[in-house]
Amino acid sequence: MSIPQKTMAELAADYGLAPNEYQVLLDRLGREPNQVELGVFSVMWSEHCSYKSSKTQLMKFPVTGERVICGPGENAGVIDIDDGDACIFKMESHNHPSYIEPYQGAATGVGGIMRDVFTMGARPVALLNALRFGDPSHEKTRRLVSGVVSGIGGYGNCVGVPTVAGETNFHAGYNGNILVNAMCVGLAKADSIFYSAAPAAGHSVVYFGSKTGRDGIHGATMASAEFDADSDEKRPTVQVGDPFAEKLLIEATLELMASGAVAAIQDMGAAGLTSSSVEMAGKGGVGIELDMDKVPQRETGMTAYEMMLSESQERMLAVLKPGREADGERIFKKWGLDAATIGVTTDTGRLVLKHHGETVCDVPLAPLFDDAPLYDRPWVQPELQPRLAPADVPAPDSWPDAVLSVLCCPDMASKRWIWEQYDRHVMADTLQDSATGADAGVVRVHGTDKGLAVTSDCTPRYVQNDPYEGGKQCVAEAWRNLTAVGSRPIAITDNLNFGNPQRPEIMGQIVRATDGMAEACRALDFPVVSGNVSLYNETNGVAIPPTPTVGAVGLLPNYDVTVGFGSMAEGDVLVLIGETVGELGASIYLREVLGREDGAPPPVDLALEKKTGDFVRDRIEAGELTCVHDLSDGGLIAAAADMALASDCGVELDATSATHAHIFLFGEDQARYLVAVPDAAALIEHAQNAGLHASVVGHARGSDFASGELFRIPLAHLREMHEAWLPAYMEGRT
């Protein structure tokens, strides 16, 4: 890169630093920075690295708990899953790059989140993804779906980690900014967790993995700005992934850790060598000096600025224990990885970079953390949608059409076209995945009787209409999904996707959604252990629907007790546990049948949610329930249809006792579960004794999906329609 003919102040603005932020930098240095120093400060103070707009909101989350070993602040969260085992997990966005270059953007998103997990000493064992695309009719949507899905598959399949669960939504609100949120779950031993803080001065700093190239320079800065008409020109800031290199990196890293040579370790993710070196030295309270000439380089003539800002993938930085360099050399050679000792920790508290014999950067580390800007940005109370009364929501003109519209619309149709491109079975521990009828993915804790349940959830249309209730609902639904497979929910990771926080109405969404999430986490004893914030998801001033995605993990002490919803048998009785008032605000029915997106979302009674879920989980653990499904999008009708399709057994729903059948069948009231049992009486009595509503809502019989006089749809036809939309769309037939 040629040195531009701009003043440093102008360059600072180009790098995304606000004038007040640049002034702080001048004050701390007591002089004008050079370009390298400016680059270091601008990425560390970017929204992506500093969380400057969201930190005050994130402070609201409960982050501790009986099972929390490490909460937010490290590469990923760590929880105790008994017997000396730990589970390490995190979700992260790769939204901006995936829109510009879908295959590589999504692929490197998967690679990046895996590194966050194995950097802490865990072997990745499960991947999930939460995808939001624009309207199917938008010109870019088909190409983005295709690229993102093959990118996720291409990376995860090659590395050999099963992709077991996920969610995909379509909405015009994502036309200009898609969301690609990837989650990785790993397993480690609780006494072998690795952290990033460098312990002392005088330790070797070792670089290993792929060589550094000019890709992804200032990617973190791109992810901290809005898109405009020229966004396609940002393609060079997207990195290119090499999953084979990642596979080697995982094995080498875990082997290096097992050898006992690692004192501290950090992957090179966003802001690459800058953030990894600064984090390790800064957290350890030491200094660091790097010789840029020693950095393995893929291209010739790279400047220190380019090397420090590159986001080339599949790279690690480790501080080795004194005298253990030979262990590193042996392991890197075995796995064929580039590696070099590029520096040393010091006691100066400064980041010093040497290149071609000159000092090209010499700045104190403390201000990078201590003086990182922190904004309590102004916000306004979001405009709330009114609660809809029954009279506000008419019954459908045609019941069969309405049922098929709800069950087969883009959001609800089968996503087989997507998940069949993901290896869901590698590692041979997958018990439940996207293809099996279950509310969460379930993988065994290898070599034990334990299982981990994993899910990802967010209902953006709820958050849009009421960020507070919607925020509560994301957490509650994740908790409910984990419960429905019989697991004990433990903790969550969050991925907050919003628009430009400098707009008070967007900041209002962030404030209220996180208020709701925090309250739900407290009520459900469901702490946040890791997370990621993606702001500025806007194009030409239009923001995405607020999308605080929740990734959650639950523990099955004995995986044999896990249940799904594919085991319903002819003659079973369908029992609904939980109360139906009839919430159709912001529902799928309202949108798909009536073409409206108004109304208050269903309120979440967190105490009831907990009571109902605990009851259901107890029954599963007691072996009394084997077919369980939570109610969410599409309400009772969707849950019953899922059960019928997964079990290949007809269902006759009974809506005769309801005042308004459509409100009863399509309502999206929370804290409800549908179960199929051979005999309902004992269960209903048990539920009522526990103070819960429970009633018979249908029977498993025949080969139709039906409800009295309202509709009768052959299950085979429903299956065909449910499966048809996505493949037809991807082939350009719709």
Place this chain on the structure above:
Amino acid sequence: MSAAVIVFPGSNCDRDCKVAVERSTGQPVSMVWHQETELPKGLDLIVLPGGFSYGDYLRCGAMAVQSPVMQAVKQAAEDGVTVVGICNGFQILCEAGMLPGALLRNAGLKYVCKPIALSIANGQTRFTAGYQGQREVVMTQGNGDGNYFADADTLARLEGEGQVVFRYVENPNGSVADIAGIQNARGNVLGMMPHPDRAFEAELGSADGAILFQSIYAAA
């Protein structure tokens, strides 16, 4: 009975194969790194596992054939040791010329992961004798290049000599003659795209793969 799984740097089913054979047969399995030039003495079974041996940015399995360990694997097969290549392992066996034909890009041009029903085309092999007349088995598969192809002469020979071991009940990838797995003329080398190593316990959806490993051990 002694078995080994070959580990290439990009193998990702190496542990799965080890666990599957161990759980199916109760016998320990050793791991052999791709840089080795010799195999452990007295092996009865060698497994080439699935994965992306060297990234497979070139033709799948093409680089693995050049790795030091493959000379020893070829020699062992010539000496009569049983060799099973699963998924990427099948691709490697074809690239190495140890099995005829080639695995092309799937007809749908996409990676396909799903449980799949297989018919046993030859129940009289050392790999399938244990199925004792069972006509169909279920395993899962996951690959982007599982579309088996062989020219007409080769195909006629495969069919005529009973070398087709497994066929897809519903062809997922365009494989010629619905072929999912074949053995060599001598009957000691098997290549198959579906994963018996992911179908060795009922909770994984199928335990049919266990019988394949048990069959090999019973024949040894």
